[in-house]
Amino acid sequence: MEYILKNGIVYDPANEIAGEKMDVMFKDGKIVSSVSSDAKVLDVTDKIVMPAGVDPHAHVAGPKLVVGRLYRPEDSRKGVTPKTDVCRSESGFSIPSCPATGYRYSRMGYGTVTEAAMPPLEAKHTHEEITAIPNIDVTPLPLFGNNWFVLQWAKEGKVEEIAAFVSSWLKIVKGYGIKIVNPCGTEAWGWGGNVHGIDDPVPYFDVTAREVIRALAQANEMLGLPHSIHVHPNDLGHPGNYPTTVNTLDCIKDIEKSSGLRDQTIHLTHAQFHSYAGTSWRDVESGAKEVADYINNNKHVTCDIGQVTLDETTTMTADGPMEFDLHSLNGLKWANKDIELETGSGIVPFIYSGKAPVPSFQWGVGLELFMRIKDPWQVCLTTDHPNAGPFIRYPRIISWLMSAERRQEMMDNGEVRVWSYKRTGLGSFDREYDFNEIATITRAAPAKIYGYQDRGELTPGYNADIAVYDLNPNDIDPSKQPATIEHAFGNAMYTIKDGQILVKDGEIVKVVPSHTLWTNVKGFEEQEKAVMKEVMPAFTRFYTVKFENYKVHDHFTPYPTVTEVQAGK
Amino acid sequence: MKTITLTLKKKSQIALEFDELIPDEVFTWEKADFENYQVPVGNRRFPLTDYFDIEVEGTAESPEEVKMVLDGDCGRVKYIGCKMGAGEIIVNGDADLHCGAEMKGGKITVNGDAESYAGREMEGGELEIMGNTREFCGCSYIGDWRGMSGGKIILHGNAGKQLGECLSGGEIYVKGDCDILAGIHMNKGFIQIDGDVTRWPGGQMKNGNILIKGKLGILLEGFVYDSVVVDPEIDGKTFSGKYIKYIGDIAVNGKGGLYLNAEKNREFL
Numbered sequence: 001m002e003y004i005l006k007n008g009i010v011y012d013p014a015n016e017i018a019g020e021k022m023d024v025m026f027k028d029g030k031i032v033s034s035v036s037s038d039a040k041v042l043d044v045t046d047k048i049v050m051p052a053g054v055d056p057h058a059h060v061a062g063p064k065l066v067v068g069r070l071y072r073p074e075d076s077r078k079g080v081t082p083k084t085d086v087c088r089s090e091s092g093f094s095i096p097s098c099p100a101t102g103y104r105y106s107r108m109g110y111g112t113v114t115e116a117a118m119p120p121l122e123a124k125h126t127h128e129e130i131t132a133i134p135n136i137d138v139t140p141l142p143l144f145g146n147n148w149f150v151l152q153w154a155k156e157g158k159v160e161e162i163a164a165f166v167s168s169w170l171k172i173v174k175g176y177g178i179k180i181v182n183p184c185g186t187e188a189w190g191w192g193g194n195v196h197g198i199d200d201p202v203p204y205f206d207v208t209a210r211e212v213i214r215a216l217a218q219a220n221e222m223l224g225l226p227h228s229i230h231v232h233p234n235d236l237g238h239p240g241n242y243p244t245t246v247n248t249l250d251c252i253k254d255i256e257k258s259s260g261l262r263d264q265t266i267h268l269t270h271a272q273f274h275s276y277a278g279t280s281w282r283d284v285e286s287g288a289k290e291v292a293d294y295i296n297n298n299k300h301v302t303c304d305i306g307q308v309t310l311d312e313t314t315t316m317t318a319d320g321p322m323e324f325d326l327h328s329l330n331g332l333k334w335a336n337k338d339i340e341l342e343t344g345s346g347i348v349p350f351i352y353s354g355k356a357p358v359p360s361f362q363w364g365v366g367l368e369l370f371m372r373i374k375d376p377w378q379v380c381l382t383t384d385h386p387n388a389g390p391f392i393r394y395p396r397i398i399s400w401l402m403s404a405e406r407r408q409e410m411m412d413n414g415e416v417r418v419w420s421y422k423r424t425g426l427g428s429f430d431r432e433y434d435f436n437e438i439a440t441i442t443r444a445a446p447a448k449i450y451g452y453q454d455r456g457e458l459t460p461g462y463n464a465d466i467a468v469y470d471l472n473p474n475d476i477d478p479s480k481q482p483a484t485i486e487h488a489f490g491n492a493m494y495t496i497k498d499g500q501i502l503v504k505d506g507e508i509v510k511v512v513p514s515h516t517l518w519t520n521v522k523g524f525e526e527q528e529k530a531v532m533k534e535v536m537p538a539f540t541r542f543y544t545v546k547f548e549n550y551k552v553h554d555h556f557t558p559y560p561t562v563t564e565v566q567a568g569k
Numbered sequence: 570m571k572t573i574t575l576t577l578k579k580k581s582q583i584a585l586e587f588d589e590l591i592p593d594e595v596f597t598w599e600k601a602d603f604e605n606y607q608v609p610v611g612n613r614r615f616p617l618t619d620y621f622d623i624e625v626e627g628t629a630e631s632p633e634e635v636k637m638v639l640d641g642d643c644g645r646v647k648y649i650g651c652k653m654g655a656g657e658i659i660v661n662g663d664a665d666l667h668c669g670a671e672m673k674g675g676k677i678t679v680n681g682d683a684e685s686y687a688g689r690e691m692e693g694g695e696l697e698i699m700g701n702t703r704e705f706c707g708c709s710y711i712g713d714w715r716g717m718s719g720g721k722i723i724l725h726g727n728a729g730k731q732l733g734e735c736l737s738g739g740e741i742y743v744k745g746d747c748d749i750l751a752g753i754h755m756n757k758g759f760i761q762i763d764g765d766v767t768r769w770p771g772g773q774m775k776n777g778n779i780l781i782k783g784k785l786g787i788l789l790e791g792f793v794y795d796s797v798v799v800d801p802e803i804d805g806k807t808f809s810g811k812y813i814k815y816i817g818d819i820a821v822n823g824k825g826g827l828y829l830n831a832e833k834n835r836e837f838l
Contacts, residue, residue: 074713332714 001499002027002039005466008049009473011436013376013444014457018436019473024049026464029499033460046472047493050439052111052465053394054456056446057230057269057304058385060101061115061129061138063122064316067335068095068347068386072314075349087508094313094386098132102514104392106135106502109467109492112447112455112517113391115140116179116230116269116384117318119339120147121545123173127556130516135502137561139450139517141230142173143318143343144216145180146187148205148542149535154215155207163219164527165535167567174518174552174560176450177227178220181318183209185234186344194321195234197244198251209234210251217252217265223521223567224258226451228302230267236322237273242287245274246294249301258568261451263299263377270306270384271295272366281358286365286424292372295379302449303373304380307366307397308359309389310416312351317387320344341542352389354410360417362388364424370401371429376440377448395489398438402478402485404430435473454561464499467492516557523567570636571596571629573603575621577641577662583611584665585620588648592635592656592675600625632656632675644684650677653694669696672720685729691720691739701726704748707741708734714754717741733760736777752779755825759804773818774825778803780812784833791818792827797838801828813837 005024010017025035059065069076069092078093079100090100105113118126118140130138144150144166153161166178184202185195191203198209217229233248235241249266257265268274275291278284295301315326320336323346327334335347352359366388373379381398385391400407411421421427433441447456454463470493471485478485491506502510539547554560573595586609595602603623607614617623629635635656643649644663654673663681670689679687682700688707706728709716716735727745736755746764756775761782768787771779780803792815799811803826811831817823829837 071712073711074709077710 002035003042003464003499004035004039005042005044005049005468005494007043007045008047008468010049010458011439012051012458013436013440014051014448015459017458021046024458024466026466026496026499029464031458031460031462031464042494044468044493046474048435048469048471048473049458050109050467050469051443051447051456051458052467052495052497053105053109054443054446054450054452055105055110055113055382055385055391056267056380056449057116057306057382058113058391059116059316059387060113060385061098061133061140062118062126063337064117064345064347065095065129066125067337068314068316069097071333071335071347072349075314084508086511094311094390096390098129099134102134102136102511103508106495106497106508107492107506108392108394108490109469109495109503110136111463111465111467111495111497112137112139112452114138114176114450117181117345118142118173118175118179119318119343119345120169120173120175121339121342121543121550123175123552124556127174127516127552130514131556131558133514134511135497135508135514137455137515137517139176140174141177141179141227142169142175143179143181144169145183145212146185146318146343148187148341149538150216151184151187151202151205151207151212154212155205157215159215159218159222160527161531161534162215163222163567164524164531166216166219167223167521167524168528168532170519170521172551174516174557176517176519176563177225177230178216179230179232180213180216181232181343182234182236182322183212185209185322186318186320189320189324189344190338198234198247200234209248213248214252214255217255221255221258221265223524224565225519225521226259226261226563226565227449228257228262228264228267230269232269232317232319233274235274236270236317236319237276237326239276239278239280239284242275242277242290245271245287245291249294249298253298253300257300259451261453262449264302264449265300266302267449268295268301268303270382270387271303271369272306272308272362272388273384275365275369284358284361284423286361286368288365288368288372289425292369296372296374299378302378302380302445303369304382304384304446305366305369306382306384306388307370308352308362309383309393309396310352310354310359310363311389311393312349313386313389314347315350315387316345316347318343318345320346322346323348326350340544354414354416357417357419361419361423363416364420364426367400367407368424368426368429370433371426371431376433376437377445379441380446380449381441392490394442395486398433398442398489399478399482399486401433402438403480403482404432405479406482432479451563453563464496466494466496468494468496470505513559515559515561517561517563518557519563519565521565521567570634571625571627572636572638573598574624574626574638574640575617576624577620577639577643578622579620580642581610581620581645584645584647585610586648587646588651590637591650591653592632592637592658593652593654595637596629596632596635596656598625642681644682650675650696653677663700669694669722672696682726688717688720688722688741690715691717691722693720695721695723697723697725699725701728701745703729704731705729705734706732707736707739708732716755717758727764728762733758736760746783752777752825755779771818771825771827773821773823775821775823776825778826778828780808780828782810782830782833785829785837788815788829788837789818791820791823793817793819797831798828803828
């Protein structure tokens with residue numbers, strides 16, 4: 001089937017197209033440069049056309065989500081909709097049901113999302129849940145930062161073993177890249193503690209976060225994975241944590257990049273939670289300047305923000321000790337889990353109220369980072385869904401980024417407290433993102449950061465993942481019309497995925513199964529064999545599951561999209 | 570003034586849901602509107618006239634001027650008066666789950682028993698139940714830590730378990746007996762129980778007051794004896810008699826007050 005999207009105003013940053021009136025054509029699920037006269041015409045005259053959105057960091061599938069839904073029925077009752085001819089019924093606000101997750105991303109014009117924390121042991125479950133999420137492709141990142149084997153080898157400086165381990169584990173659990181969460185900290189939580197800073201050794205293994213991050217970064221580049229290491233540094237959410245963040249980014253500066261698909265060797269996730277100065281919540285100040293300055297001066301770093309959206313939400317992370325701190329702070333119910341040999345996790349509900357000083361401050365820090373980071377290719381829009389707010393608020397954040405007036409209004413009329421500008425540098429910025437920068441931070445940059453070769457741009461041969469928004473960029477002043485911007489980005493005129501129209505005028509018209517993206521490394525088979533020999537005795541001894549039951553078999557990924565990588569190339 | 574009388578003619582085995590039939594919604598409705606209305610039953614809807622005879626008298630300019638009378642055994646009618654903000658509902662019979670849940674104003678009278686979750690998350694108004702009720706009267710939504718925050722529940726019969734769970738405002742009066750864990754997790758508000766209580770009132774309460782005029786079975790260990798008070802004054806109201814006062818629940822550093830009738834609970838002294 002051939003289609004032509006006629007007369008749209010196209011923003012395709014990867015191809016340096018910034019608001020040109022042109023046609024976009026696609027055939028059999030792929031973008032093409034020409035179509036026959038039989039092509040079906042979709043008139044999108046003067047509407048914004050972008051590649052479909054790519055979310056580089058969210059928590060949408062896995063055991064955390066299920067525990068979250070189980071223990072927060074009061075969240076599930078929000079956002080309940082009856083079923084329609086096309087959709088199943090939806091439920092949930094911060095932790096929507098699986099179908100609702102797919103529908104809601106689709107309505108915003110998104111096509112791909114990263115599930116940012118898949119415990120290898122729970123990979124089967126994660127993949128099962130991905131098959132229940134329609135309309136959006138999911139890229140799961142397995143957790144390696146607190147894995148016993150990795151900790152041991154990092155201590156001994158055995159990078160090749162780690163590379164072989166990662167390479168074989170990506171196959172075993174069908175993962176895309178390396179996620180590191182509070183390296184050594186979550187393992188220390190198994191001993192009732194945490195680590196502070198990147199040079200604080202974990203009990204027993206006696207290895208530091210610096211050693212683990214460096215070893216995994218070296219292994220990542222040894223394999224030449226499409227994505228860099230994806231790091232949630234230590235000390236999340238602690239006042240005075242920005243030096244830890246900067247040290248984390250700096251400690252791998254000398255490691256050479258091997259993949260040509262991306263520019264970075266480290267991706268800093270939810271930077272907002274890692275950019276605080278001060279010593280306690282009484283004297284907390286923004287450390288956004290220091291973090292942003294480092295990012296501006298170092299091209300080996302990219303980040304996403306984790307913008308606070310001022311909602312009641314559910315925090316969930318593999319950073320177990322941090323969740324306990326949070327529970328001690330707000331007194332709300334807490335779930336905690338240990339994933340044997342691998343990681344842990346915690347869940348706590350949280351109310352980011354604009355009437356409270358701390359959430360206002362966090363809101364300010366996130367936006368300050370957006371303002372300060374100069375190159376939009378180094379920053380992505382996220383809320384670390386659902387940690388700083390649900391993903392359905394992306395359109396609202398876009399409206400904040402595009403309107404200095406709206407931000408000022410929020411600070412003036414008390415929607416956020418004075419800490420939002422007195423404790424941050426936000427008040428001094430009047431930068432406003434344009435549509436091209438928005439297209440960069442929501443699709444082009446994340447796609448590049450992940451080394452995607454089939455999405456994130458409107459290049460012929462790429463997947464026909466396209467979003468059309470009901471906005472005429474020549475007509476609208478985003479600075480003055482934030483509500484219009486929010487509505488348009490939240491209700492795509494068209495969302496097209498693999499050439500199929502899934503959303504029309506903000507309504508789901510078609511439901512398709514989602515793909516799972518994972519990386520298959522080749523050329524490392526010998527090392528993998530050797531490392532499996534080394535791993536198996538410990539595996540058999542310590543894991544409560546048999547290896548035969550651990551592996552994610554092919555039927556868990558009925559629609560795989562495999563990135564083949566030649567090790568070291 | 571508008572009087573809407575719904576007389577039950579057929580009892581459904583699957584519960585009907587009445588949260589759309591509140592004065593706030595129906596004050597403009599004529600008889601024909603009710604006859605055209607489809608009531609949710611399970612996962613489908615059926616004509617209201619299948620289950621009720623409908624009579625409408627008078628007119629109303631606002632929900633305050635509406636009086637709804639449900640005649641018959643509404644033991645399979647859920648969500649009666651749920652989220653209502655004004656007006657009056659009288660149930661001449663039993664009521665099913667969630668009667669008066671999330672109500673913000675107005676008055677509901679149940680001249681029979683009410684099932685569990687009566688007055689869940691009430692914010693205002695008055696719910697009077699002439700019979701008994703079961704579990705979670707005046708509680709929070711499942712999972713939530715924010716319960717009933719205002720209004721008044723008067724219960725003439727007995728209450729079930731976890732009465733006023735997570736109570737954070739408002740008053741609950743029970744004329745009969747009460748089962749375990751009244752006022753669990755409460756942090757504000759007032760519960761008065763005239764009858765006997767089986768055990769454990771005020772588990773993990775942070776604040777607020779519970780007054781028990783009857784006999785208590787077992788007291789939780791988290792309550793510390795404070796004093797014997799005569800005619801105590803609670804929230805500006807005086808209660809005649811001699812009461813043993815406890816502070817708790819110290820398990821959660823609570824500062825709540827638990828008053829036990831001294832005459833009937835001598836063994837606690």
